[in-house]
Amino acid sequence: MTSFQPLPHATIPAEDEALRGEVKAFLAETLAGMPPEKRARSWMGSDPAFSRALGRRGWLGLSLPKRYGGAERGFFARFVIAEELLAAGAPVAAHWITDRQSGPLILRYGTEAQRAFYLPKISAGEIFFCIGMSEPNSGSDLASVRTRAEPLAGGGYRLNGRKIWTSNAAICHYMIALVRTSGTTEDRHKGLSQVIVDLKQPGISIRPIRDLSGDAHFAEVTFDDVILPPDALIGEEGAGWEQVNAELAFERSGPERILSSMVLVDTWLAWLKSLPSPSSDDRVLVGRLAAHLAALRALSIGVTARLVAGDSPVVHAALVKDLGTTYEQMIPRAISAAIAADPGANPPDALMRTLAYTVSMAPSFSLRGGTREILRGMIARGIGLR
Amino acid sequence: MTDTLIADTADRLMAEVVTPAAVRGLTDRAAAAPVWSRLAESGFLDALVAEAHGGAGLSAAETLPILLAAGRHALPLPLAATMAGRAAIAAAGEAVPEGMIALAASARSEAGDLVAQVPAGEFADAVLVPSEGGAMLLAAGMASLEPTGEGTVCRMRWRGANGPAIPGFDPLRAGARIEAAEMAGAMEAMFATTLRYANDRSQFGKPIGKFQAVQQQLAVMTELVHGARAAADLAALAPDAMEAVATAKITIGEAAAEVVAIAHAVHGAIGMTEELDLHLLSDKLRRGRLRYGSERYWADRLGAAVFTAPDATLLDFVRGRMFS
Numbered sequence: 001m002t003s004f005q006p007l008p009h010a011t012i013p014a015e016d017e018a019l020r021g022e023v024k025a026f027l028a029e030t031l032a033g034m035p036p037e038k039r040a041r042s043w044m045g046s047d048p049a050f051s052r053a054l055g056r057r058g059w060l061g062l063s064l065p066k067r068y069g070g071a072e073r074g075f076f077a078r079f080v081i082a083e084e085l086l087a088a089g090a091p092v093a094a095h096w097i098t099d100r101q102s103g104p105l106i107l108r109y110g111t112e113a114q115r116a117f118y119l120p121k122i123s124a125g126e127i128f129f130c131i132g133m134s135e136p137n138s139g140s141d142l143a144s145v146r147t148r149a150e151p152l153a154g155g156g157y158r159l160n161g162r163k164i165w166t167s168n169a170a171i172c173h174y175m176i177a178l179v180r181t182s183g184t185t186e187d188r189h190k191g192l193s194q195v196i197v198d199l200k201q202p203g204i205s206i207r208p209i210r211d212l213s214g215d216a217h218f219a220e221v222t223f224d225d226v227i228l229p230p231d232a233l234i235g236e237e238g239a240g241w242e243q244v245n246a247e248l249a250f251e252r253s254g255p256e257r258i259l260s261s262m263v264l265v266d267t268w269l270a271w272l273k274s275l276p277s278p279s280s281d282d283r284v285l286v287g288r289l290a291a292h293l294a295a296l297r298a299l300s301i302g303v304t305a306r307l308v309a310g311d312s313p314v315v316h317a318a319l320v321k322d323l324g325t326t327y328e329q330m331i332p333r334a335i336s337a338a339i340a341a342d343p344g345a346n347p348p349d350a351l352m353r354t355l356a357y358t359v360s361m362a363p364s365f366s367l368r369g370g371t372r373e374i375l376r377g378m379i380a381r382g383i384g385l386r
Numbered sequence: 387m388t389d390t391l392i393a394d395t396a397d398r399l400m401a402e403v404v405t406p407a408a409v410r411g412l413t414d415r416a417a418a419a420p421v422w423s424r425l426a427e428s429g430f431l432d433a434l435v436a437e438a439h440g441g442a443g444l445s446a447a448e449t450l451p452i453l454l455a456a457g458r459h460a461l462p463l464p465l466a467a468t469m470a471g472r473a474a475i476a477a478a479g480e481a482v483p484e485g486m487i488a489l490a491a492s493a494r495s496e497a498g499d500l501v502a503q504v505p506a507g508e509f510a511d512a513v514l515v516p517s518e519g520g521a522m523l524l525a526a527g528m529a530s531l532e533p534t535g536e537g538t539v540c541r542m543r544w545r546g547a548n549g550p551a552i553p554g555f556d557p558l559r560a561g562a563r564i565e566a567a568e569m570a571g572a573m574e575a576m577f578a579t580t581l582r583y584a585n586d587r588s589q590f591g592k593p594i595g596k597f598q599a600v601q602q603q604l605a606v607m608t609e610l611v612h613g614a615r616a617a618a619d620l621a622a623l624a625p626d627a628m629e630a631v632a633t634a635k636i637t638i639g640e641a642a643a644e645v646v647a648i649a650h651a652v653h654g655a656i657g658m659t660e661e662l663d664l665h666l667l668s669d670k671l672r673r674g675r676l677r678y679g680s681e682r683y684w685a686d687r688l689g690a691a692v693f694t695a696p697d698a699t700l701l702d703f704v705r706g707r708m709f710s
Contacts (some may be wrong), residue, residue, distance in 0.1 A: 004574050004611055009619040011709070088699045259701070266699045268691070278693055286692050286700075287685030289631070291617075291636035294704045298616040319609040379608050380601035383581060 007302030007316055016076040023084040026057065031088055036267040037353035038229055039089025043256050044217055044361070046093035047170055048128070054092075055125025060099050064107055068119035072309075075307045079143055079300075083255045089263040093168055093217060094128050100127035101250045102176055105194075109235030109243055114196075118174075132163040132177030132197070132221065134245070140374050143179070143188045143241065147223065149179040149195050157181070157195065159203075159223040169206050169219035170316040178240050181233075192240035195232045202226070213360055237307040246312050251369050253303035253317035257324035258296045260365050261331035264358045265289055267351050268335050292327050299323065315382030325365040325372070332358040393451035397458070399428050404459040406663040409515040412462050422486060425465055435475035435482075446625040450567055450618065457571020459665040462537070464488045466564040474555035475523060480548075483523070486513030488558040491539065491563075491678045492516060500524075501670050502549035505561065505677040507540030508533050520553040537669070538676045553585050559631050559659065562678035563621045566634035569674040570614040573638075573645045576667045577611045580604065580649045587654075594652070603648045610641040620708055629691060629707040632684035638682040642671040 015240035030050065031039065038045065054060050062077040064070025071077065078099070085092050103122045106114055121127040138144045147161025163177060175197045183191030199206070208216040235243045269286065272278050278286070299320045306313040335355060339347050366372040380386050403424040411417050425431075433449050435441020453466045464486050471487035488510035490502035502515045509533060514521040524547055532541040584595030584604060594600050614637070621634035646668045650657045657664050675681070697703040 004577055004608070004617040006612060009616070083701065087699050112387070140418070164498050195627065220462065262699070262701060269700060278689070280686060282684040283689035283693065284682055285689070287632065287687065287689030288640075288681070290634060290688050290692055290700055290704055291633040293619040293700060294620060294630070294633040294708050295637045297704065297709070298620050299613060302616065319605075319612055322605075323609045323613055373602065376602045376605035377598070379605035383608055385581075385584065385595045385601050385602065385604060 007299060007313075008305065009298065010301050010305030011113065012076050012080060012301060016073065016080050018342050019077055019080050020084060023059065023081055024088075026085060027088040027090055031090060035353075036089070036263055036350050038091075040263040040267075040354045040357045041091070041093075041215070042086055042089055042090050042260050042263065044167075044215065045089075045091040046171060046217065047091035048094045048171055050091050051095035051128070052125040054095065055123065060095055060125050061103055061119065061123030062099075064103055064119050064123055065222075068107070068115055069121075069123035070103075070119065071123075074096045075304050079255065079304050083259070086255055086259040088265070094171055095125055097131055097167065098122055098127070098129040098172075100254065100256075101131070101247045102174075104250055105176065105243065105247050106234065108246070109194075111231070114231065114234065118196075124288055127173040128168065128171060129174045129176055130166050130169045130172040130203060132166055132175045132179075134165045134247055136164050136220075137163055138372055142244070143192070144185050145180060145192065146185060147177065147179045148300050149181050149193065149228060149232075151181060152227075155229040159195070159226040159228055161223050163221045163223075164218075165209075166219050166221050167217050169199070169221050170208055170216070173198060175221065176234065178244055180226050181237050181240075189241040191238060192244075193237045194234045194240045194243050196234050197223070197226065197228065197232065201228075212359075213357055234359070245247075245341060248370065249312050249314050249317045250307065252321040252375075253300055253307075253313070255297075255300060257321045258293065258300060259326075260328040261362070262340065264335060264354050265331060267354050268339070271347055272320050279341070281336055281341060285334055289331065289334075292330075296320070296324050296327055315379055318370070318378045318382075321369065322366070322372055322375045322379075328365045329362045332362050389448065389451060390450065393402060393455065395428070396452045396455035399425070400455045400459040400461065404461045406460075406666055409460050409462065409666050411544050412509075415509055418463055418486075422463060422509075425463070430465070431469055431472055432517060434469050435476045436708045438609075439476040441476065445622075446563070447619070447622040448624040453564060453567035453622075454571035454574065454618070457568035457670065458575040459596075460572060460575075460670040461568075462506065462670070463509055466568065467506065467561065470513070470560045470564065474514070474521070474552050474560075475550075478550070478552045478555075480523060483512040483525070485683075487512045487514060488526070489513075489517040489561040489678075490542070491558055491561055497544075500544045500612070502544075503539045504542050505565070505673070507531065507542050513542060514552060514555065514557045515547075517551065517556050520551060521555045521557050522547070522549050522551055524549045535588050538673045546552050558678055558679075559628060560625070562635045562684065563625055563631045565677050566621060566631070566638045567618045569638050569642050569671055570611075570618040570634075571676065572667045572670045572674070573614050575609050576645055576649045576664070576671075577607050579667070580607065580652050581611070584652055600652060603652060607645055607648045610645050614638045615646075624708060627707060629688060629704075632688040633708060635676070635679065635684045636681045636688065639675045642675055646671050 061070040062073045066072045149157035149159045178339045181193040205222045207220045209218040210216050432441035435442045437443035467489045468487040472482050477484045488504045490504045493502040493515040510526045513524050529542040529544045617634040617637045621630045624630035640644045
């Protein structure tokens, strides 16, 4: 893409759209009474029992083949379910990354034995994966990772190093880590591989890190002479960089890059609707929020259609994520200004707590999954400037 | 005709006829006549007219490439308005007038006169003005013209206005959708021009497009242009839905302001010259934002619709009104 290549307009197939009603009904029952400030945690809030309940209903592993316990439904079925889970603020963090990228990654790059072992458990919501990418000295510069899996003479690897900002490591069973299997950090993209690490093995310590809202979803994971079996390697040795980038296209374009502030929007709207009549300013803001949501949704559906077609729409995914997170960050800013436009306003406490949480977490929306600056660099490469 | 065929035909025609020099010369009806006759020969004018009435019976979505091409070439004439107007007039069983048809954004009575704000009214042979339950078709020759002198709208005044009723056609909604689509096209052209300039212009010994600060701005422009096209698609697929048209006018209008700012920032001083064609596009986008209601007007209407809708969530509203 060296010039403007629009995403073709796409629509969600009717059979996938048909899943929505059932999911809505399940969520209305399951989440009844959960306060908005909890639901605002969106895909950062975790509840393994909730994730297993989704697995029992067949709503995990939607894109995986039936022979691995999946639903063989594809990306649009996942899109519909993801939208409803996120709009409702369901506590999806335990399975989110596993379902979104680990499962598809294992399906695409795993051996038959790896697929047969992991995928049915993923579809059932029995095992959860975290992603070991960032390290204390490797953030945006991911190719500089130092965690090392030294090949052993008799096969397998010895793993040493440290991963950080690993979401939900404490409740996960496995990590898919990007590690160096040969060469040095000078070799950059060469010599990197992905390995599956069973987090129960000796030599692994997991230290939770509290975020500024008091939650502890982050962790630092240290590997001290951890012995990995030969089949810990996923995909090809040395192809870790390409594999990680393909994985990130799944991560970057979905509804979770648009809907992170939606619980706040709906909580605010519910309050406004309870008042005699909205101000003109509030109406205008609500209209803008609806318009941008619609345009972003059209783009996200367009990227999903490209995933369905088997493409790896790296640049389109990056631009949807940057636009989407800009929208997610605009929401708490604009709603703060709207709520306090009248110093005598008396908004419900739960709305104010939801706002406080969303305002405080908003900066992370454009950090996780690739910072704004990195994404814009990728787009610049896509239009031929690099 | 397929989408690509329409797009190619429209692009070729506009490139030949709607040149920057021609656009600069399009100041009044007389100057517009030769350009218009070429556009009229294209066969596009009756593209939206139902086959039963002798047209091609295409949909708004199928003819979107023509609007995008008009935008890319900064066409100031009401080609798309004429297409929409002819289809509506034919559907109402009225005689379709010759020449250009403009769509009025508003109409009010003033001391017995009908006064309408008409984008591109200075070129028009006929005007569809909003009236009870739809529109009324008026001859432009019967009106006195009061152009603003800056090209956004022409105030037109009819004494004792009377013309055929075109029920169910909302000139404001159609105008907003068309304007937004042409703006999306203009933004594409602005992006292409700016990208080319960033590759051609060297400073500090290398093309300015190699500098990260410039790259980040062009990346933002890329995002905005993609978003604009997606919104134009949504409105073209649901031209009768106020919500989809509002979405296009709001998001494209907001993006246009930013796209123009980035294009000029990257071009530097040369972008501020009369000689460069860039300002034809900036001016098209300036007019577009002001015509048929700004972002604020449509956001107010869209917001009001959210407040009266029974939907439990904003996502439900958006899905139900624009994606079903």
